[in-house]
Amino acid sequence: MTTQNKSWKTELQDAMPADWAREIDDFETQIGLNKQGKIEPRVFAETRLRRGAYGQRYDNGHRNDGKQIRHLKYPNDGLWKGPDTHWDAPGMQRIKFPWGGMTADQLDTMADLAEEYSDGIGHITTRQDFQLHFIHVEDTPDIMRRLAAVGITTREACGNSVRNVTACPLAGVCRTEAFDVTPYSKAIFKFMLGHPDAQDFGRKFKIAFSGCAHEACGLVNMHDMGFIGKKVTEGGKEKRVFDVYVGGGLGPVPYNAKLLFENHPVEEMLPVTQAVARVYGRLGEKKIRGMARIKFLVAKLGIEEFRKLVVAERKILTPDPRWTSLIDQYIKEEEKPAHKAENLRASSLPKGFLDWKKTNVYQQPQYGYVSVYIKVPLGDLTSTQLRVLAGMARKYVKETVRTTVEQNLLFRWVSEADLPALFQELQAIGLSASGANTISDITSCPGTDTCKLGISASRGLTRELSGRLDQMMADLPEEVKNLKIKISGCPNSCGQHHISDLGFYGVSRKSGSYTVPHFQLVLGGQWKNNGGAYGLAVAAVPSKRIPETVKRLTDKFVKERQKDEAFQSFVARIGKVEIKNLLSDLMVIPSHDAEPSLFTDWGDVREYTIADIGKGECAGEIVAPSEFSLTSAESKAFEAQVELDKKNYKAAVDLAYESMIFSAEGVVRSRNREWVGSPEATVAEFRKGFFDTGEFVKHVNNTQFAAYLFKAQENRLANPNPDEAHRRVEEAQLFLEAVHSYIANAAPSPAALLSK
Amino acid sequence: MNLQKIGVKFFLEKGGELPLGSFIPVFHRWIQEDRLEGMLVDVTEYTHVFQGPGVLLIANEANYGVDETDGKRGFLYTQKRTPEKSQEDHLKTAFRRALKACSLLEKEPEAAGKVKFAVHHLQVFVNDRLEAPHGSQSLGQLEEALQPFLTWLYGGEKYLLLHEKDPQRRTGFEIKFEKSPSMETLLKQLGSN
Numbered sequence: 001m002t003t004q005n006k007s008w009k010t011e012l013q014d015a016m017p018a019d020w021a022r023e024i025d026d027f028e029t030q031i032g033l034n035k036q037g038k039i040e041p042r043v044f045a046e047t048r049l050r051r052g053a054y055g056q057r058y059d060n061g062h063r064n065d066g067k068q069i070r071h072l073k074y075p076n077d078g079l080w081k082g083p084d085t086h087w088d089a090p091g092m093q094r095i096k097f098p099w100g101g102m103t104a105d106q107l108d109t110m111a112d113l114a115e116e117y118s119d120g121i122g123h124i125t126t127r128q129d130f131q132l133h134f135i136h137v138e139d140t141p142d143i144m145r146r147l148a149a150v151g152i153t154t155r156e157a158c159g160n161s162v163r164n165v166t167a168c169p170l171a172g173v174c175r176t177e178a179f180d181v182t183p184y185s186k187a188i189f190k191f192m193l194g195h196p197d198a199q200d201f202g203r204k205f206k207i208a209f210s211g212c213a214h215e216a217c218g219l220v221n222m223h224d225m226g227f228i229g230k231k232v233t234e235g236g237k238e239k240r241v242f243d244v245y246v247g248g249g250l251g252p253v254p255y256n257a258k259l260l261f262e263n264h265p266v267e268e269m270l271p272v273t274q275a276v277a278r279v280y281g282r283l284g285e286k287k288i289r290g291m292a293r294i295k296f297l298v299a300k301l302g303i304e305e306f307r308k309l310v311v312a313e314r315k316i317l318t319p320d321p322r323w324t325s326l327i328d329q330y331i332k333e334e335e336k337p338a339h340k341a342e343n344l345r346a347s348s349l350p351k352g353f354l355d356w357k358k359t360n361v362y363q364q365p366q367y368g369y370v371s372v373y374i375k376v377p378l379g380d381l382t383s384t385q386l387r388v389l390a391g392m393a394r395k396y397v398k399e400t401v402r403t404t405v406e407q408n409l410l411f412r413w414v415s416e417a418d419l420p421a422l423f424q425e426l427q428a429i430g431l432s433a434s435g436a437n438t439i440s441d442i443t444s445c446p447g448t449d450t451c452k453l454g455i456s457a458s459r460g461l462t463r464e465l466s467g468r469l470d471q472m473m474a475d476l477p478e479e480v481k482n483l484k485i486k487i488s489g490c491p492n493s494c495g496q497h498h499i500s501d502l503g504f505y506g507v508s509r510k511s512g513s514y515t516v517p518h519f520q521l522v523l524g525g526q527w528k529n530n531g532g533a534y535g536l537a538v539a540a541v542p543s544k545r546i547p548e549t550v551k552r553l554t555d556k557f558v559k560e561r562q563k564d565e566a567f568q569s570f571v572a573r574i575g576k577v578e579i580k581n582l583l584s585d586l587m588v589i590p591s592h593d594a595e596p597s598l599f600t601d602w603g604d605v606r607e608y609t610i611a612d613i614g615k616g617e618c619a620g621e622i623v624a625p626s627e628f629s630l631t632s633a634e635s636k637a638f639e640a641q642v643e644l645d646k647k648n649y650k651a652a653v654d655l656a657y658e659s660m661i662f663s664a665e666g667v668v669r670s671r672n673r674e675w676v677g678s679p680e681a682t683v684a685e686f687r688k689g690f691f692d693t694g695e696f697v698k699h700v701n702n703t704q705f706a707a708y709l710f711k712a713q714e715n716r717l718a719n720p721n722p723d724e725a726h727r728r729v730e731e732a733q734l735f736l737e738a739v740h741s742y743i744a745n746a747a748p749s750p751a752a753l754l755s756k
Numbered sequence: 757m758n759l760q761k762i763g764v765k766f767f768l769e770k771g772g773e774l775p776l777g778s779f780i781p782v783f784h785r786w787i788q789e790d791r792l793e794g795m796l797v798d799v800t801e802y803t804h805v806f807q808g809p810g811v812l813l814i815a816n817e818a819n820y821g822v823d824e825t826d827g828k829r830g831f832l833y834t835q836k837r838t839p840e841k842s843q844e845d846h847l848k849t850a851f852r853r854a855l856k857a858c859s860l861l862e863k864e865p866e867a868a869g870k871v872k873f874a875v876h877h878l879q880v881f882v883n884d885r886l887e888a889p890h891g892s893q894s895l896g897q898l899e900e901a902l903q904p905f906l907t908w909l910y911g912g913e914k915y916l917l918l919h920e921k922d923p924q925r926r927t928g929f930e931i932k933f934e935k936s937p938s939m940e941t942l943l944k945q946l947g948s949n
């Protein structure tokens with residue numbers, strides 16, 4: 001069974017490209033040096049992040065166990081793998097699957113790694129990656145070697161680099177695409193991986209491809225850079241071109257991507273990307289992390305100026321033969337089916353097959369072939385499932401498997417005649433659920449389960465909602481079935497809540513001496529048109545009341561919908577005031593004794609807290625002055641949204657500013673209950689007493705939120721355009737959320753304030 | 757043979773129908789009260805997953821969990837790293853930790869009278885494909901290591917070994933004893949009470 005000195009390094013050294021092997025060896029050396037204290041944890045953190053080895057919740061050594069904040073005594077106490085990140089704390093390994101493409105061997109390897117190093121689960125992310133959780137950093141080099149042996153590099157899976165390149169999972173088998181964008185996404189991945197012009201970014205850089213403008217699959221609008229395939233006719237000849245977009249992004253404040261070049265020749269795709277990377281690397285913000293994405297640079301310069309810089313940069317690039325050779329190479333790689341095209345025979349179909357076929361099977365334009373969506377609950381697959389899927393990928397298709405941004409898997413090129421057998425094999429591993437891409441197929445980020453920034457249990461809520469919706473699926477009206485729900489555990493929007501019909505992101509609210517997990521309801525987003533519109537927060541509702549929130553909204557939609565009206569239009573028509581009224585009773589937090597379950601989150605029995613606040617005997621009855629300020633801030637933020645919906649941009653911006661001032665006042669009053677001052681004085685007091693001292697930032701873990709206030713104070717936006725107004729309203733809401741966290745985490749209890 | 761990463765699963769005799777979610781509060785309590793050996797970190801749950809790892813208590817060097825792989829519920833202890841401070845036989849450590857957790861679980865209010873583990877029916881595997889690649893050599897070596905240990909632990913009771921046949925899975929055995937000492941006796945033999 002064993003020989004001395006056996007290692008994955010020696011076993012696999014010939015199984016991967018030499019440069020990949022060298023990079024992993026180097027990383028292992030750096031692990032050793034960090035352990036010996038020869039590398040600063042801060043430097044090591046960026047090194048490991050660039051290899052996809054992430055931190056995970058509780059790696060700072062503190063965990064709320066439901067009764068108290070415990071200090072986790074990791075074995076090598078005092079040894080760090082990053083600032084405030086314990087060496088032995090479990091971490092997450094992100095694994096890139098460019099354009100979502102997976103082979104059977106890769107599925108098998110994921111199964112083995114999940115068992116041996118993780119918790120037996122491979123998790124599909126919202127950017128077509130996989131993640132393994134609860135990994136020890138010292139295991140990561142072997143994980144990387146085993147991945148490299150099946151053609152996967154984790155290089156630049158994280159950190160300030162070009163992240164996974166995503167693409168429509170249906171590319172090449174889509175009925176409405178202009179052309180297959182797969183070869184181009186492959187070329188860009190290969191070209192930009194480790195490219196010297198992409199090593200000096202202030203933040204991450206995400207690229208996406210879409211084969212059309214009207215569907216959602218590529219989500220180009222929310223990417224740092226994106227390409228939408230088109231065909232144009234020039235001189236009587238049909239030609240492939242891209243509309244090139246830049247500066248989109250979700251995050252706390254979402255930005256719509258701007259059109260950089262229209263009808264751009266596909267051969268120019270790589271040089272233009274290189275030019276954009278150089279401009280971003282040179283001019284992008286480096287110091288303030290929260291302002292460093294390319295969207296801020298594009299917004300600051302304006303798209304015209306940015307375009308001029310890119311054009312100038314393109315002119316001085318040294319020609320690289322790979323600009324065209326990579327595309328030529330990948331265009332030749334054509335996918336082939338495993339079996340010949342045969343029609344489905346209607347006799348003796350398995351039970352449940354027709355329902356499943358209706359939602360999970362996509363008719364390809366290639367006669368006799370279909371693509372099959374495998375609905376993966378919360379994106380989680382067991383090792384057993386991964387292995388069976390690998391076998392099926394060999395048996396039914398020529399390993400043409402892709403992950404999707406909705407955390408599912410897609411088998412392409414399935415011969416229709418194979419569908420019943422494939423369905424039965426999926427049934428045997430519990431993956432034959434119908435309803436792929438429907439309301440019950442909810443997208444969710446990791447949230448409080450494993451993410452360091454999570455505020456509420458996005459996965460817990462997803463589990464609960466999907467379960468309920470699955471049960472009701474047969475009775476749901478068609479217009480409800482087709483809605484999208486997306487959930488993030490905090491405003492950072494990894495769950496893509498901005499671009500769904502019903503979006504939710506995690507926030508918290510204080511009630512007496514308790515903190516209550518909530519979700520902000522986000523409405524008005526659009527999934528189609530590559531994530532064509534971003535929604536805005538409407539109301540914060542306690543986590544446990546979100547199922548009722550969904551029910552009321554969908555019931556109202558069914559009852560009051562006008563002919564063929566889309567949910568987004570319905571929301572716009574009835575208005576947010578009416579929606580807020582519909583939910584107002586759900587937003588009221590009762591006393592702890594009246595409804596204790598509200599004070600825990602989904603799937604978690606611990607009493608919810610984001611700090612170790614004790615319960616004062618009479619604290620429940622005292623209302624702190626800061627709470628009055630926050631209530632006013634909430635109403636102003638809401639009124640701002642209503643004005644925004646009415647397209648009164650100036651009014652929206654002014655109300656957003658007022659909301660920010662009330663929020664800042666809430667912070668100041670948390671220490672000085674008597675505070676009254678002009679807006680200027682309140683901002684100055686906030687800056688002096690809470691920002692400059694680092695107090696506010698320490699408790700909300702981000703400089704960006706306070707920066708929104710200062711920016712609003714400096715520039716009141718006399719003539720805001722729709723984008724600016726949208727952003728300002730969003731920023732007011734986020735500043736308010738940050739203030740809520742600050743109050744929950746740091747502010748003295750009302751009782752303590754009174755006794756002063 | 758270097759048995760550094762052992763997995764031990766004791767199957768359930770009773771309690772297969774209890775909702776998986778019932779074990780979540782138990783594991784949180786175990787962390788609060790430091791009930792198990794090793795450094796306990798967090799609870800994670802996969803109740804939405806078909807025949808999966810169920811509910812897990814993540815420790816620094818191992819995972820504890822109510823596992824449902826292959827549709828057979830049991831308590832699984834899986835070492836991922838060499839247990840800290842432990843120089844003892846890894847089999848002994850793995851069995852002691854797994855059995856101790858089973859015995860505690862049977863007594864928890866959520867499970868008392870409803871859950872019983874079959875200490876005569878278990879599974880042992882090596883959670884390391886480098887040390888134990890699937891094949892007759894690894895199986896032979898694991899059997900060789902298990903035999904004296906099981907004889908010592910179970911007082912020489914007869915047992916049946918069924919080896920894992922799927923070459924993609926980890927090297928291991930399902931073990932069935934004709935008769936078995938009680939859980940308490942086994943724990944005593946392992947130096948735990």
Ligand code: SF4
Pocket residue numbers: 445446447448451452453454455458488489490491492493494495
């Ligand atoms: S949205 Fe927030 S909670 Fe969710 S993964 Fe991103 S940072 Fe974490």
